[in-house]
Amino acid sequence: MRAGFPDFRLGNVLATSFTATLTERHGDAVERIPTPQRLVDWLALYGLAVDSCTDTQLEIARELREAIDVAATAAALQDALPASAVQVINDRSVQGRAAAILTPGGMRQWQLGPASRLEDALSVIAADAIEIIAGERDGKLALCASPTCRAAFFDASQSRTRKWCDMNTCGNRQKKARFNANRRKDSGPAE
Helix, strand or coil: CCCCCCCCCCCCCHHHHHHCCEECCCCCCEECCCCHHHHHHHHHHCCCCCCCCCHHHHHHHHHHHHHHHHHHHHHHCCCCCCHHHHHHHHHHHHCCCEEEEECCCCCEEEEECCCCCHHHHHHHHHHHHHHHHCCCCCCEEEECCCCCCCCEEEECCCCCCCCCCCHHHHHHHHHHHHHHHHHHHHHCCCC
């Protein structure tokens, strides 16, 4: 992590990990990609290395991030997908040049061309969002139970009953609050 910036929340699902670059959306929001270089750093962690990013491209990436969040939230609630969000996701999906390759371990991996542009990386993120929102993966979209978070996340657990987008942050915070409330209740009024 670069000094002065909040840690990235890294997950196994590219699209929802991308939406987690803005957390606590219903509380004190935390922007985890405040600069173009920070977005370049995040993309590199997911194997989508690009040479550079401008302020305008950062805004385009944030527009995609918010469209994915809105569409994934609607899908988790089984609501109609907002047309404007669908349009942004589709537009970003078709604007890039990336190829799916098969790894020796039998996994799909995305490969950007030698002169990788930010648009190429965003197209991979948009394609991943399309796959999970369309229900093409084994799992389901759910919303974090934290009232200040409510992030859409992809639940691939066997029981499909995960409550938190991230147990190390939202889950622990909620469990700690519940523990402290119970401890205050059990100690009774001070005399």
